[in-house]
Amino acid sequence: MIGRKNIVFGFLYLVITAALGPYMVTQLHPDVGAAAQERQQSMARLQQLAASDFEENLEPxxxxxxxxxxxxxxxAQSTFDNARAPIDGIKAGPHAHGNLExxxxxxVGIALVFIAVAPIFKQVISWVFIVGALLHSGVLYLTQFGVTLGGLTSILQPIGPPLVLLGLLLAGIAAAMGWRGEPVRD
Structure with a gap:
């Protein structure tokens, strides 16, 4: 069954990407907690002063x-926002894309089970999705951990999204050509 590797890869990759997101937020950017506490204290003081008509110890x-x-x-708000920016980048970048991919x-693994087209066409679809995910979000994850593949990172990472889109196009064409509604044996 050709779609099996995508299903297995998808579940394992989802576990990895789902677990790495919170890890990266807490371990790679621990300064956010201190910035949040500083912001809270500064804002609380300002709020207290405003509530007391800007008097402190009964003196204006x-x-x-x-x-x-x-x-x-x-x-303090600016420091907090600056500390949060890399975290927002993680959530919008490798974490979100990894989960989606x-x-x-x-x-696509499940869909390939129900599509009757040439096995080589199904293999191409299958591998395009796996390679697309690894080149897109996989490389994004590596860069978050400081792993650069030399100049290859800037060459490989942009190839991933078009591969995923190509996979979607090919899967749509395959479904239009050979959707059977029941499992197909390859």
């Missing part, structure tokens, strides 16, 4: 003191 604050509290809160492999 000067304009410079109010400006300083506001500036501290803004800087894993699920696409599972779906």
């Amino acid at each position: 604050l000067t304009g410079a003191e109010i400006a300083r509290a506001n500036t501290e809160a803004l800087l 894993a699920l696409l492999n599972i779906a």
